[in-house]
Amino acid sequence: MEAGSIFSRRRPSPELLLRGAGLSYLGVMVVLPLLAMAWQATAPGPAAFWAAVTEPYAWHALKLTFLTAFVMMAVGAVTGTATAWVLVRYEFPGRGLVNALIDLPFAVPTVVTGVMLVALYGPDSVVGAILADAGWKVIYDQPGIILALLFVTYPFVIRSVQPVLLAMDRAEEEAAATLGAGPCATFFQVVLPSLWPSILTGSALAFSRALGEYGSVVMVAGNQPLLTRTAPIHVFGEIESGNRHGALAVSAVLLAASLLILVALHALQRRGEARDAS
Amino acid sequence: MSVGPFVDVDAGPSRARPAAGPSVAFHHHRGAWPPPRVEAWRPEDGREEKNVAIEVRGLSKKYGSFQAVNDVSFEVESGKLVALLGPSGSGKSTILRTIAGLESADSGSVMLTGEDATDLPVQQRGVGFVFQHYALFRHMTIRDNIGFGLKIRGVPRAEARRRVDELLDLIQLGGYANRYPSQLSGGQRQRVALARALAPRPKVLLLDEPFGALDAKVRDELRTWLRRLHDEVHVTSLFVTHDQREAFEVSDQIVVLAEGRVRQIGPPQTLYEQPADPFVAGFLGAINVLPLRSLKAGSVGGGPEEWLDMPPAEHAEAYVRPHDLDVFAARDGKPYWPARVERITPLGGVVRLDLRIAPEHPLYIEVPRDRSNGVGFATGDEVYVCPRHINIYDRVRGSFDPVDVHRAIGLSLESGAGI
Numbered sequence: 001m002e003a004g005s006i007f008s009r010r011r012p013s014p015e016l017l018l019r020g021a022g023l024s025y026l027g028v029m030v031v032l033p034l035l036a037m038a039w040q041a042t043a044p045g046p047a048a049f050w051a052a053v054t055e056p057y058a059w060h061a062l063k064l065t066f067l068t069a070f071v072m073m074a075v076g077a078v079t080g081t082a083t084a085w086v087l088v089r090y091e092f093p094g095r096g097l098v099n100a101l102i103d104l105p106f107a108v109p110t111v112v113t114g115v116m117l118v119a120l121y122g123p124d125s126v127v128g129a130i131l132a133d134a135g136w137k138v139i140y141d142q143p144g145i146i147l148a149l150l151f152v153t154y155p156f157v158i159r160s161v162q163p164v165l166l167a168m169d170r171a172e173e174e175a176a177a178t179l180g181a182g183p184c185a186t187f188f189q190v191v192l193p194s195l196w197p198s199i200l201t202g203s204a205l206a207f208s209r210a211l212g213e214y215g216s217v218v219m220v221a222g223n224q225p226l227l228t229r230t231a232p233i234h235v236f237g238e239i240e241s242g243n244r245h246g247a248l249a250v251s252a253v254l255l256a257a258s259l260l261i262l263v264a265l266h267a268l269q270r271r272g273e274a275r276d277a278s
Numbered sequence: 279m280s281v282g283p284f285v286d287v288d289a290g291p292s293r294a295r296p297a298a299g300p301s302v303a304f305h306h307h308r309g310a311w312p313p314p315r316v317e318a319w320r321p322e323d324g325r326e327e328k329n330v331a332i333e334v335r336g337l338s339k340k341y342g343s344f345q346a347v348n349d350v351s352f353e354v355e356s357g358k359l360v361a362l363l364g365p366s367g368s369g370k371s372t373i374l375r376t377i378a379g380l381e382s383a384d385s386g387s388v389m390l391t392g393e394d395a396t397d398l399p400v401q402q403r404g405v406g407f408v409f410q411h412y413a414l415f416r417h418m419t420i421r422d423n424i425g426f427g428l429k430i431r432g433v434p435r436a437e438a439r440r441r442v443d444e445l446l447d448l449i450q451l452g453g454y455a456n457r458y459p460s461q462l463s464g465g466q467r468q469r470v471a472l473a474r475a476l477a478p479r480p481k482v483l484l485l486d487e488p489f490g491a492l493d494a495k496v497r498d499e500l501r502t503w504l505r506r507l508h509d510e511v512h513v514t515s516l517f518v519t520h521d522q523r524e525a526f527e528v529s530d531q532i533v534v535l536a537e538g539r540v541r542q543i544g545p546p547q548t549l550y551e552q553p554a555d556p557f558v559a560g561f562l563g564a565i566n567v568l569p570l571r572s573l574k575a576g577s578v579g580g581g582p583e584e585w586l587d588m589p590p591a592e593h594a595e596a597y598v599r600p601h602d603l604d605v606f607a608a609r610d611g612k613p614y615w616p617a618r619v620e621r622i623t624p625l626g627g628v629v630r631l632d633l634r635i636a637p638e639h640p641l642y643i644e645v646p647r648d649r650s651n652g653v654g655f656a657t658g659d660e661v662y663v664c665p666r667h668i669n670i671y672d673r674v675r676g677s678f679d680p681v682d683v684h685r686a687i688g689l690s691l692e693s694g695a696g697i
Contacts, residue, residue: 169413171411171413172414172415172416175413175415175471175474177380177400178378178405178406178407179427179475180401180402180427180431190415193415193417194416
């Protein structure tokens with residue numbers, strides 16, 4: 001402690017420098033690009049911004065992006081929670097391996113994800129043919145987008161719910177059982193309320209991720225305007241065709257959505273901590 | 279039952295052990311809450327008619343190769359507060375959880391108020407369970423916690439509300455109805471847990487180390503409170519503890535367990551005064567263990583080894599409680615044990631004397647303060663001790679029998695022992 005105080009009294013500069021460097025790095029890498037985009041997107045005025053966002057192609061792309069992300073989130077919240085439950089509560093051979101495989105979708109390059117899905121569900125594959133016979137078009141259509149998003153966001157909910165389930169006091173469930181609650185009532189009235197924050201956190205992160213997913217979606221769904229062209233693909237296309245402002249405006253919407261989710265998550269966590277700590 | 283718990287072990291030293299079952303005679307009836315079903319009188323048992331709320335028969339449970347519970351049988355009379363007392367690993371929690379249906383036994387049966395509950399799921403057993411770490415629903419208010427069992431059972435809202443209010447009054451937390459468990463102290467949380475368990479009017483109340491997570495002062499208060507509460511509501515209660523003082527203070531009956539087996543069943547004072555075996559003697563309060571061989575070696579002749587009506591100095595030990603010994607300054611011609619005072623520790627109401635007896639054996643005695651003043655011992659003094667009550671444990675025969683000291687001394691004096 002003495003050494004520390006002497007150090008800081010005599011030579012305060014290294015510490016200051018380090019702090020400054022850290023903050024500057026954040027500024028240069030994150031804040032500046034963000035500001036640059038926000039400024040350029042809104043510089044021509046709100047009317048122009050609004051026009052760029054509501055232009056039919058852009059509007060459809062945004063709608064499609066949010067819709068598919070929402071569907072993915074709803075499905076992922078249920079399957080992710082169920083998977084985490086199985087991993088935590090059941091002993092089965094190969095559980096360790098399964099647990100390790102959960103993170104695989106994070107490691108697979110998204111374009112490869114797209115290729116894998118096309119190989120499985122594409123029109124040339126057996127599964128794709130069966131689906132086509134049943135009248136379901138998955139690849140090169142909107143269901144394909146949801147499939148791709150589910151794949152790339154697979155670990156989020158699981159990894160967020162799993163530790164909470166592990167740390168959960170089983171006695172609460174036992175207490176519910178002794179009070180007459182069956183497994184369903186216990187899950188929905190006792191377990192789920194404790195899991196909600198973690199499910200929401202995982203889902204929100206997955207949602208954010210889904211908003212910006214490009215590689216797998218473009219492989220699986222193609223780039224069909226007004227059908228499968230999501231916002232990120234639209235942004236890329238606009239840049240390619242020289243419409244910088246159109247790209248910036250749509251990007252700004254995506255960015256705003258992500259920021260909003262982040263802020264909401266923080267607020268949620270604060271509230272949860274406040275209740276648990278008091 | 280392979281280990282017989284005994285209640286009537288106050289006979290002479292050479293008395294054979296009765297192969298009695300675990301039945302315990304209960305002498306007074308209290309009203310049960312709710313009124314239990316009257317169990318049919320069973321003449322084949324030869325027992326008097328009584329209401330048995332919990333009956334455990336031949337319960338066994340193994341975890342891997344570890345025998346957690348080994349052929350345990352006992353019963354709890356309606357309206358009683360009974361303790362399952364034992365060291366950790368004695369299987370007491372497993373037994374309690376098996377009665378609740380939270381765990382299943384490998385063999386044996388559980389009867390609750392006369393009905394076979396062995397195969398009933400936990401939800402249908404109608405037991406209230408209180409957990410060591412409260413296990414309150416943390417996202418629910420106190421009111422919702424207490425009302426949970428009523429809501430699940432579909433009790434009408436207004437009635438449930440009345441019942442919850444009633445219980446909030448009972449646990450003296452009326453003003454806390456809308457708080458969350460995290461806003462309450464440990465003692466308050468455990469009271470809420472108790473109210474939650476009582477709300478649906480369970481047939482029996484099971485408490486798993488209910489005070490174990492609390493600090494000493496709160497624990498004492500809550501114990502007294504639980505005892506008073508039980509006297510008010512009379513719900514048959516079985517609680518698990520490893521703390522013999524807690525069992526003594528709270529319970530009507532104690533079931534002593536060790537290594538998964540019942541060692542003895544009886545009212546606290548009976549267990550203390552008439553322990554069935556060395557384990558019970560040592561677990562329920564302090565006790566001195568003195569090898570008879572060493573007593574003999576150090577005796578000056580005419581010592582206790584002569585008046586003890588026992589064969590076997592080689593493999594027998596005397597068990598004697600610190601307050602069951604008298605200390606004298608002079609031998610006075612009596613067959614007392616000579617000893618030397620090593621340390622005198624005043625402990626408020628009593629004085630602890632650490633003695634060294636017959637060449638090399640420590641012995642500690644507690645005597646009332648005023649008496650020790652009267653005797654006026656000092657460290658290093660030679661004193662003489664005489665037990666008022668001892669038990670002799672014979673390792674070979676496995677017997678643990680009390681000795682009628684006065685009679686024994688009388689006999690040895692007649693036969694010329696002493697001076």
